[in-house]
Amino acid sequence: MKPGSRTTSRASVILVVYIFLTPFGVRAQATKCAPTLPQALWQPYESPPIVSVFISDPVSPNQPDAMWTVYDTTDGTAKPATVKEYTPIQGSNPPYALSAQIVPQQPLQIDHVYYLVVKGLIFQDCQGAPKSLAPVAVQTKRPKDASKDFVFSVAKGRDDSDFYFAPTIDGASGTKAAYTLDTKFQFRKSLLPPQFGSKVPYHPAIYFIPGWDVKISSNPKEDGNSVNFVVPLEIIAPVSPNKFPLLSRFLPAVISQPGFVAEADKKFHDVNAIFSDAEYFVLRSFGGELFSISPEPVVGVETGSNLKAQSAGTYPESILRADVGLHLGMSLFQAVTKKKPLFSIETDYMRRLLLHPEPIYTVNSAGGYVLQSVGTQPRDHVTVKINYNLTSYVALTAAYEWGSLPPVYTKVDNKYTFGVTLQGQLQYRPGAAK
Amino acid sequence: MQILADCIPRSGGNHNPVSLSKVLQFYGFDTQHQIDVLNSWIVGNADYGVPRYKFALKGDALNFVIPTTVVSDIAKAIQDKATPAM
Numbered sequence: 001m002k003p004g005s006r007t008t009s010r011a012s013v014i015l016v017v018y019i020f021l022t023p024f025g026v027r028a029q030a031t032k033c034a035p036t037l038p039q040a041l042w043q044p045y046e047s048p049p050i051v052s053v054f055i056s057d058p059v060s061p062n063q064p065d066a067m068w069t070v071y072d073t074t075d076g077t078a079k080p081a082t083v084k085e086y087t088p089i090q091g092s093n094p095p096y097a098l099s100a101q102i103v104p105q106q107p108l109q110i111d112h113v114y115y116l117v118v119k120g121l122i123f124q125d126c127q128g129a130p131k132s133l134a135p136v137a138v139q140t141k142r143p144k145d146a147s148k149d150f151v152f153s154v155a156k157g158r159d160d161s162d163f164y165f166a167p168t169i170d171g172a173s174g175t176k177a178a179y180t181l182d183t184k185f186q187f188r189k190s191l192l193p194p195q196f197g198s199k200v201p202y203h204p205a206i207y208f209i210p211g212w213d214v215k216i217s218s219n220p221k222e223d224g225n226s227v228n229f230v231v232p233l234e235i236i237a238p239v240s241p242n243k244f245p246l247l248s249r250f251l252p253a254v255i256s257q258p259g260f261v262a263e264a265d266k267k268f269h270d271v272n273a274i275f276s277d278a279e280y281f282v283l284r285s286f287g288g289e290l291f292s293i294s295p296e297p298v299v300g301v302e303t304g305s306n307l308k309a310q311s312a313g314t315y316p317e318s319i320l321r322a323d324v325g326l327h328l329g330m331s332l333f334q335a336v337t338k339k340k341p342l343f344s345i346e347t348d349y350m351r352r353l354l355l356h357p358e359p360i361y362t363v364n365s366a367g368g369y370v371l372q373s374v375g376t377q378p379r380d381h382v383t384v385k386i387n388y389n390l391t392s393y394v395a396l397t398a399a400y401e402w403g404s405l406p407p408v409y410t411k412v413d414n415k416y417t418f419g420v421t422l423q424g425q426l427q428y429r430p431g432a433a434k
Numbered sequence: 435m436q437i438l439a440d441c442i443p444r445s446g447g448n449h450n451p452v453s454l455s456k457v458l459q460f461y462g463f464d465t466q467h468q469i470d471v472l473n474s475w476i477v478g479n480a481d482y483g484v485p486r487y488k489f490a491l492k493g494d495a496l497n498f499v500i501p502t503t504v505v506s507d508i509a510k511a512i513q514d515k516a517t518p519a520m
Contacts, residue, residue: 038455197482197485236474344459
């Protein structure tokens with residue numbers, strides 16, 4: 001290697017290290033804590049009647065200098081209020097509080113609009129907190145039938161979306177336009193709420209989550225991914241700390257997902273009807289204030305039959321698969337703010353052990369499937385997703401995929417995806433506005 | 435607040451002090467399954483969840499929670515949606 005190229009390589013390494021470490025150092029030090037009062041609720045049934053107010057960041061339960069004021073914007077008055085207590089979190093050491101119980105001079109009237117203001121609140125772990133916080137409106141009545149309100153929020157991405165719809169048209173000079181539809185929908189309905197703990201009979205939570213997960217494309221170069229229509233149940237079985245105190249420390253719950261799946265290739269030339277059951281062992285995450293790692297092993301079984309085959313004789317027996325896999329999530333936080341992760345990495349690995357033979361196809365240049373073999377070789381599939389938050393709203397994303405998926409098992413060979421994401425969170429709460 | 439401070443570490447999260455302004459990922463909840471377990475503790479645990487305070491939450495009350503949900507939104511939902519247990 002020439003000396004010049006070695007210097008260039010070293011400079012490149014330094015540049016990369018600088019880019020990725022800047023948020024830990026310079027940017028983290030410049031970021032200041034911005035505590036708020038997220039919610040204040042009038043509770044007239046307490047004795048004495050109080051305003052229960054949330055405080056976003058931990059405060060000491062002893063706040064001799066804090067001054068609370070209730071503004072009545074309906075009649076234009078401002079009256080100081082006393083503090084009943086800063087409710088300490090039980091078991092916290094050193095003790096801290098995240099809420100306060102404020103006693104107004106006069107009971108609040110439900111047809112007035114009130115704001116609560118505080119000055120001089122001292123935060124435990126919050127550098128540069130302002131002396132007075134932004135006023136918070138006091139809810140004088142609970143949202144009407146709040147338990148039925150839908151709340152819409154922007155998801156991190158496709159995986160944690162309940163609905164996703166992304167049609168695209170790709171065109172280039174001299175070629176036909178390609179049409180791709182990437183869509184997903186799932187609906188979650190509780191069938192049985194969970195119950196466990198002391199002196200109550202144990203039963204798990206059961207949810208019904210029907211939906212579909214479809215990616216179809218007229219582009220022959222698109223991957224032959226699965227099309228799944230699923231009718232699953234989700235059974236969340238918390239490991240009861242009363243009965244299994246040691247086990248529950250590292251295995252808080254086991255989640256089962258039995259369900260019927262119709263799996264097909266993107267052209268519906270190969271269709272399988274499958275009953276599947278996956279058992280997810282939800283392990284305790286480990287790490288500290290700067291990072292966390294969450295492993296989640298999964299075992300499962302899939303059985304069923306082929307309804308429509310691409311080629312005759314490719315399913316000599318019924319379909320029977322044993323699945324083993326691992327989901328690994330990791331988050332890395334900025335040194336000071338710790339509010340949002342700087343990095344987050346999600347890895348999924350699944351190995352399908354075929355007990356009965358199934359086909360493997362390749363895709364030719366025209367987009368047609370070509371039978372490669374029929375056998376019981378294990379089929380692997382790996383995805384890695386990396387999210388790097390440049391700011392609170394802008395992130396760089398990268399994804400990697402390798403392996404094959406049923407039913408046609410065409411191989412995705414080291415596919416990389418890079419992107420820039422503009423992300424936010426928008427919540428729709430009809431009740432909160434009342 | 436006490437419900438979250440009790441349920442977050444016991445349902446699989448870490449022991450970082452609970453702050454309303456942080457996202458659940460900060461407490462080690464990186465996957466939706468971990469969130470499901472946290473919700474189960476809040477809704478169904480008789481010793482540390484909502485039932486401890488003689489209140490009840492419907493099974494769907496916390497369906498909106500994802501790893502990037504801010505803790506204060508869960509606290510608000512508990513306060514808004516919990517009803518006295520029969």
